[in-house]
Amino acid sequence: MPRPPVEDIAFTLRTIAGLDGAMAEGLLPDLSPDLVEAVLAEAARFADERMAPLDRIGDEVGACFENGGVTMPSGWKELYRDWTAGGWNALSGPAEYGGQALPTALAAAVAEMWNHASMPFALGPLLTIGAVEAVEKHGSEELKRIYLEKLVSGEWMGTMNLTEPQAGSDLSALRSRAERRSDGSYRIFGQKIYITYGEHDLTDNIVHLVLARLPDAPAGVKGISLFLVPKFLPDESGAPGRRNDVVCHSIEHKLGIHASPTCTMLYGEGTVEGEEPGAVGFLIGDENRGLACMFTMMNNARLMVGMEGVGLADAAYDKALAYARERRQGRATRLAPDAEKAGSMSPILAHPDVARTLLTMKGLTDAARAIAFNCAIATDRARAHATSDAEKAGLWQERANLLTPVAKAFATDVACEVASLGIQVHGGMGFVEETGAARLLRNARITPIYEGTNGIQAIDLVTRKIGQSGGEAVSGLFAELSSTLAELSRRNAPEFGETAACLEAGMADLRAATDHLLGLLRSKETDAALAGAAPYLRLFALASGGIWLAKGALAGPNDQRIALCRFVAENLVTESSSLRHKVVAGAASLAAAHDLLVEAAS
Amino acid sequence: MPRPPVEDIAFTLRTIAGLDGAMAEGLLPDLSPDLVEAVLAEAARFADERMAPLDRIGDEVGACFENGGVTMPSGWKELYRDWTAGGWNALSGPAEYGGQALPTALAAAVAEMWNHASMPFALGPLLTIGAVEAVEKHGSEELKRIYLEKLVSGEWMGTMNLTEPQAGSDLSALRSRAERRSDGSYRIFGQKIYITYGEHDLTDNIVHLVLARLPDAPAGVKGISLFLVPKFLPDESGAPGRRNDVVCHSIEHKLGIHASPTCTMLYGEGTVEGEEPGAVGFLIGDENRGLACMFTMMNNARLMVGMEGVGLADAAYDKALAYARERRQGRATRLAPDAEKAGSMSPILAHPDVARTLLTMKGLTDAARAIAFNCAIATDRARAHATSDAEKAGLWQERANLLTPVAKAFATDVACEVASLGIQVHGGMGFVEETGAARLLRNARITPIYEGTNGIQAIDLVTRKIGQSGGEAVSGLFAELSSTLAELSRRNAPEFGETAACLEAGMADLRAATDHLLGLLRSKETDAALAGAAPYLRLFALASGGIWLAKGALAGPNDQRIALCRFVAENLVTESSSLRHKVVAGAASLAAAHDLLVEAAS
The missing domain is CATH 2.40.110.20 (Butyryl-CoA Dehydrogenase, subunit A; domain 2)
Structure with a gap:
């Protein structure tokens, strides 16, 4: 397994999601660019060297149940010991109980790396962190005294x-x-x-x-x-x-x-x-009041399941890219000079269909990462303003609330899609377990289900999130996205191709679908709104994710980022019109067919 | 596992794909509607009673390798014995060697049932039938004498x-x-x-x-x-x-x-x-000349892998529907009267998002079946005309050639999508192996890979099939599809909603994409054509499949068929515009990004 994509992660965090901006505003006083880079580099090393090598045995042997006890796979106990000794479990924990209290954005970034290396391992500590949050926010002083330090450290x-x-x-x-x-x-x-x-x-x-x-x-x-x-x-x-x-x-x-x-x-x-x-x-x-206590930690848990999706997706992409570079079959016409050598075959990534598949994998993954990190930063901004500026804190919390279901559902759907495409790139090898491509799909398949199914996420987005403050949260976000589009149009650079037009169409579809749903909610047509919830979430993610990739591509001279953003805009965001159609006009056909489904089943 | 959907299969075969018409024209003299119904009913019974119960042990125990030998799972030897004794292996074999020489269309229909019950079992005989074809068409008389009878019977x-x-x-x-x-x-x-x-x-x-x-x-x-x-x-x-x-x-x-x-x-x-x-x-x-021999049986093998896809998809749909009917969670607003009973929960199929998922599963499955059966009938028509009318035989063979890659790739992609959605409908239960939903996805995942990857199918469609006879095969098919659209417009029935408009838009997108690709091929811009091959195949399948479902919905008063066709047209065929965009305009962005992918990998 190749190392986690540290450069992409750092760029998305600092530039697209705006960690650098938040640091410059003084909102994250304990953080510096150097510290961010150091943490990311060290996490990548641990993920790559200690965690990734134990993922396969974890899958093959699995957790073993006997006489009420569960034995973890060989090597996992030592891995967990080293992980806690390295302070990783305490990264985002409260300082009062031994934690490093680093921002959620940084926790999300390193979570991508753990999930890239071994998502079944990373899953355990995710639950511990949820317990820390619940006890810290709602537990008695005695519970905090007895439990928090040990949970924060991971003991x-x-x-x-x-x-x-x-x-x-x-x-x-x-x-x-x-x-x-x-x-x-x-x-x-x-x-x-x-x-x-x-x-x-x-x-x-x-x-x-x-x-x-x-x-x-x-x-x-x-x-x-x-x-x-x-x-x-x-x-x-x-x-x-x-x-x-x-x-x-x-x-x-x-x-x-x-x-x-x-x-x-x-x-x-x-x-x-x-x-x-x-x-x-x-x-x-x-x-x-137990459910309310659960809800306070749910946002973070959902974001972190989104990071499972991002980590699995980029692991699948990295693996498929490595294979497509090594495996040679056929002669790609675009590599004509090379192919003239008698008998030489092209690496399969030179074939347009394989290239399209790999770019789709990377485009979806990068869009999901951009959404998730934007969600994480909103949480950090809300926390930073909490004691100084209640209004700002509230706005950023609403942004985090808004993006959480999108990050969770889109990233986990993407993980399944990308892992499946990764198998396809491997051909027959992808179906053989020892290759490891199939394992990524098998692991990914739970992520759209747990921590609130993706159907529930879509319902949450439509019925609770877009209507926050009468639609202000959503309009604030859209205004930001539109300003990136305006900059893209001003730049008008030929290497962006039709990017601006495609992203503008995507944004227009997103606005139209949002207005439609808000209208339905106002008139209490809940069923019609729910019928379009899942396609709406997808539309939301493609449009916003695509525009955030454009923000990154505009940030500096980097041909790869521009080319990828253009690919995403011209090939993936273009699905926005059919998604809008499902949201706006699909409910009628759904209702008609739904009755028949109920009849057929009864 | 519920029984295979015999009624849907029979209707698609007889009415949508036109088996009844072919019988009426006297092209299939050995066949009668009664015989068709009897064969389908009997196959469903065998699939349901004998085959389906052994699928789980086949998965859990698997084939075991020891000392150069392979032991099949317990019960499989007896199952195979009974399957051959029932004459199922000989269904499409040549009469001269003990076969029943029944049409490909009927073989495809029963294949769906075998794959519904146990795709890993059905896979073995599929290979045998390929061997029969190769020996029958290209083998010496001596090889035929020694091997054919035993291969046809399945001995x-x-x-x-x-x-x-x-x-x-x-x-x-x-x-x-x-x-x-x-x-x-x-x-x-x-x-x-x-x-x-x-x-x-x-x-x-x-x-x-x-x-x-x-x-x-x-x-x-x-x-x-x-x-x-x-x-x-x-x-x-x-x-x-x-x-x-x-x-x-x-x-x-x-x-x-x-x-x-x-x-x-x-x-x-x-x-x-x-x-x-x-x-x-x-x-x-x-x-x-070995490859030419292989090619003669490849069409049939690819169609039959397409039937694996259809069978797996409808098994996943049936399973998910049964679960969604039993499982109760939450209160669906649409079932308000029922929900008034204190504490009562709705079956989850009453929730719009679950209904959308189930209808998407059924719509994709039925579209794939319609395409595959149309492909099968074209083969039968070509064979029926072979000795009497070479021109007609040639036209129908080209139709079969054209539809084969679409049937194989679309149906197998659909199998993976539908099986994955089926897991999602089951929630956490879907991730637990004993439920059987996950097994369908695991089995389905090979089908887009073997017998020519779906990328290869798309290349075949674009570079070899749409250009047959200067585009005549494709224009003949499109004319047929357009006549169904004309009938739909004439009918102008309100219960079809926007079906006609959506299907017409899909057909227009398909024509435009086809013309674009034919133009690229004429000007030798192969790379640009290949860049759009996979989305083109998907567009081809959604537009033609959607129109064939409309043909079925027009054939008689059946509210379920109309409602499903409308759902497909308004929710799935609407993807045609973005697919056309990928075919027509996506190649430029792919080329730009492709260079960078090659650089990144080198």
């Missing part, structure tokens, strides 16, 4: 326990229950499924965050509370003490991410001898 | 040995060699890779068809000959006699089709004690 890992068999996308159906105890603690009972890293041998303790219902809780999502349930209850010294009544019942046999144990967890089954049944849990935040 | 299976490590898409690099012997036989030496069903225990003998080079053969593809190399040399009685010098060296560990052994075969390694090295082979056709 202990964290998990998120939401899903139950009957409650996936719809958490209102959640049944796990919590009982109050007189000492202020709770006892948790119930079954949770699809719990990522729910059990493993990487750390001495595992800290589960669990959604459950109190006996007197109202029905629906307003009756859900969040609890911290450690695998081992810390003793007086803070070390793991007695075993808690939570066990891993089994792990799933999955299409991909074999090294990431996906666990069914049982709470309160009476598994601890001499103790009453019930897993000891501690409330996080207020009773019945 | 023995056949294989195709083309690929070598350095020769995949480009067979000119082929190195396996053949030496003449004084008795008229040959000795074959060399290594072949990716040989499907190259070794197994389903039959007593395996008949390999092998491409190799004679010592004095010219370089390139004009120096390749085709040989028949049996695993066991038949004795005087025709029974398997002494072992030939061909062995299976290993099998691949693959993403999917685990039960289909993908073998590395070694010829002439001196593996038979007491015999000189060299696998005994028999020439098929003339020396150095």
Whole structure:
């Protein structure tokens, strides 16, 4: 596996997403360009040298379940030890608890590298960071004192326990229950499924965050509370003490991410001898306000799943490019002089169709990265303004809220598409597992599903995000994008070809589709709006991503960036008209056919 | 797994592709509507009851390689025995050798059912049928006498040995060699890779068809000959006699089709004690004309791989629809009355985004089926006219030639897309292997690669097929499609919505793109034409497939067909404008970016 694309990552972060600008404005006082470069270079080295070599064994052997325990693949424990020792787990953690408190943008950038090297490994710490956020923002001082330092350093890992068999996308159906105890603690009972890293041998303790219902809780999502349930209850010294009544019942046999144990967890089954049944849990935040606590960390988790998508996509691109350079078949007409040598075959990247495939892979990946980093920077700007300028902070938070579902859904869809195209570039070799191209697709395929399916992301974008502040968040973003388009038109450079025209058409389609949806929401035609949600998200991503690539291409003399941006504009953003059509006119045909689908199924 | 969609298959075959018309014209004297229905019903039953239940074990256990032998999964030998005993292998074989000589259209229809039930099983007989065609058309009378009856019945299976490590898409690099012997036989030496069903225990003998080079053969593809190399040399009685010098060296560990052994075969390694090295082979056709022999069966093999795509896609659709009907999450606004019941959740197919996904799956699948069956019927019409009307036969053969790459590439791309969407509909369950949705994607992913990658299909379409007879084949087809559009306009029924306008726009885009490519070919701008080949094939398929669905919707009162056709026209065929843009204008940006890709890689 080639090294992560450090140069592309740094450029996108600093120039396209505007980290340099935010540093120059003094919004990130602890950060300097030198520090950014140093962190990126060091992360790339660790990803490449330590993490990537263990991805294959992780896939082939996988996490092994036996007698309630999960054994991780050979070498992974040492990898995790070195990863935490290198301070990587603490990168974005709060300084008060030993973290480096570096910006989300930088965390997103290094996350791309971890996911490039081994997404099933990177997935574990992602959950821990979610637990850190929840405890930091909503936990009691005592919980913070006991747990935060160990979670920030990575000495202990964290998990998120939401899903139950009957409650996936719809958490209102959640049944796990919590009982109050007189000492202020709770006892948790119930079954949770699809719990990522729910059990493993990487750390001495595992800290589960669990959604459950109190006996007197109202029905629906307003009756859900969040609890911290450690695998081992810390003793007086803070070390793991007695075993808690939570066990891993089994792990799933999955299409991909074999090294990431996906666990069914049982709470309160009476598994601890001499103790009453019930897993000891501690409330996080207020009773019945658990979902709100979850939501505060959801933006970050969704962005980070988007980074899984970007990392997997650029790994697939790098691999396919390397293969297309080495593999020779046929004679490409465009390399006529070379081909005159008797018997010589061209590298397959010289064939137009292979080139189109590779450029599509890179174009989609770079667009997804630009969106995700813009989302990350908005979070950092919101945080920087939080204590000084509430209005600015609010605007940037809305920008982050707006871009989060786009980053998550587009990047993960792109990961699947790009990984599939990567297999295709490899031909028969791509279908053979040892090549590693198929593994990327298998790992990518979960990312559009978990942390809110991409369908849910599209619904979130349409029903909650574009309408924020009466559409101000979206119009502010569009104004910025349009100013890049204006600069592109002013530049009017021939090497951009039809880029400006294609991107302007894309932007016009995005504006029209947005206005259409806002109109439907105003008139309460929710179904019609939802019918176009997924194509709208795609349109949003292609138009904004394409324009951000143009922003990068305008930033300096770089022929590769201009050529790629032109390719994206003229070949991918051109899908905007049909996407707009689906948003604006597709709902009628969907409604007509939908009835028949329901009938056919009943 | 639900049963194959017999009704859709029969309707597409008889009405959209015109099997009824061909029967009425007397072109298929051995066929009657009753026979068609009986064959389809019986095939569906066998697929559903005997084949489908063994697909999962085939995936989980797979073909096992040990000591040069391959053991097939438990139950597969009995399944194969019953399949041949039922006469299914002999369906399209020549009557002279025990076959039923039924039309290609019917063979395609039942192939969809086999692939719906177990594509890795159906793949084996597909290769046997290729061997039958090659021996029947090009083999000597002696080869026919010894081998055909057994291959037609399925008592023995056949294989195709083309690929070598350095020769995949480009067979000119082929190195396996053949030496003449004084008795008229040959000795074959060399290594072949990716040989499907190259070794197994389903039959007593395996008949390999092998491409190799004679010592004095010219370089390139004009120096390749085709040989028949049996695993066991038949004795005087025709029974398997002494072992030939061909062995299976290993099998691949693959993403999917685990039960289909993908073998590395070694010829002439001196593996038979007491015999000189060299696998005994028999020439098929003339020396150095092997590729031409292969081409005669390639159309059928490519169409049948297209049927793998259709079968996998409709299996994925059926599975996802069944799940979306059972699984309840959230409350869909469109089912408001039902949702008023406290706590009731809607089946997820009531959510617009899930409905859009399911309709997209069905629309793509039905369009692919319509294209494939039209291709099959064209083959049958060509054959029916062969002895009576050479001109008509030629026209229909050109139609089949034209549609073959479209059927192969579109249907297999669709299989991957639809299988991936099917996983998405299942949510987390889709990522768990036991559900079976992931298996369909893993199996589908090979189909765009083998039997000529889909990139090769697009090149074939653009450089060889649309220019046949100076463009007559393509203009004849377009005229037929336009007459359906004219009927649609005349009908002007409100329930079709904007179907006519969308399909007309699609047809106009297809014509414009075709004219553009024909112009480029005339002016020898091959690279520019190749740059647009893949999007052109997609445009061709969406426009023609959409119009064929309209033909079906016009044929009789069926609200479901009208609604689906409308959905396809208004949501999928609308991609035609961006596809045309890629064909017409995308080549410039591709060329600009391509140079940089080559630089980046060098």
